[in-house]
């Protein structure tokens with residue numbers, strides 16, 4: 355008899371995006387004349403094509419694979435030196451990170467889930483609410499939680515509510531946690547944490563011998579020069595933090611797949627006897643065993659993001675999406691709604707009108723404006739009463755969405 359990992363049975367059926375798809379389909383079938391008008395601002399996926407410098411480098415990478423002399427077979431599991439070094443030189447200057455502390459992967463979703471391989475059971479896991487669902491679900495699969503209650507909250511997790519009152523940045527709790535997931539700029543709220551707020555988390559982690567899992571997938575969207583891009587800008591983080599980054603959102607790599615994990619060699623965890631073990635050593639072993647490296651042409655393409663042309667092209671993409679975010683913010687503000695995010699992140703987080711639930715607002719936007727948004731409650735119970743509008747779209751679509759929003763009330 356092959357038994358299964360019964361923890362999977364605790365998972366709430368992937369309800370958010372399938373449920374959105376179900377409602378959009380039902381609406382389209384009932385209103386075929388409106389179906390063609392639907393604009394999707396729901397899923398956090400980029401819309402604009404790859405930077406030209408990336409396309410060129412990837413073509414070259416494929417051409418190399420076509421010739422015996424330049425062919426590459428298996429590469430280093432941890433990633434090619436040219437990319438690891440380019441990342442350190444361009445993203446971690448003066449942060450005392452070395453190229454061999456950077457592990458290249460096929461994206462951050464996998465990394466943020468796989469990282470649990472190197473941690474034991476019985477850790478107290480702190481997770482912000484609302485949150486990127488991957489952190490929660492992977493802990494459920496690992497058996498780090500109890501069952502979900504009727505609101506979808508899992509027993510055993512330490513939820514940190516992010517509300518308008520705390521500016522959607524949770525302060526360290528009074529309870530002791532062992533692993534802490536932080537994501538700034540945040541998906542879904544678009545909130546950012548300043549140096550003092552991150553310092554409080556690093557101090558908390560050091561005082562509690564905890565590890566911060568810092569997801570910086572959206573760092574490229576930060577406009578305010580005072581806001582840290584990396585947890586390693588904070589003193590002490592080299593002893594207690596792991597950082598996840600991805601080329602998905604800055605370089606438009608959602609369909610290409612490349613990300614990386616930064617683990618300083620000074621970050622350690624405890625074995626059963628209290629001996630300290632570097633997490634770097636464990637992740638390196640895990641990577642060599644379970645991964646055979648990201649694709650060569652993809653890593654060539656990723657490195658091209660750090661070329662002069664690549665940087666300029668990525669800046670133009672960021673400017674495009676942040677221009678969209680500004681328009682969406684203005685349109686929602688004009689509606690009289692409380693608007694958050696969208697200033698250092700590609701997500702605008704909007705409070706529903708008094709007494710309207712996230713899903714009611716979803717239905718209203720779909721039925722009256724044919725605009726698909728993401729209900730905040732899908733990211734956690736503290737997201738109830740909000741909805742997320744993604745700035746990942748063409749300018750034309752965003753302008754049309756803004757026009758429809760003003761017509762909603764007028």
Ligand SMILES: *Cc1c(COP(=O)(O)O)cnc(C)c1O
Pocket residue numbers: 398460461462463464486537541569571599600601602603607608612613
């Ligand atoms: C998009 C996103 C990522 C990146 O995921 P990839 O697997 O690299 O595409 C990571 N974290 C968050 C919170 C995201 O929204």
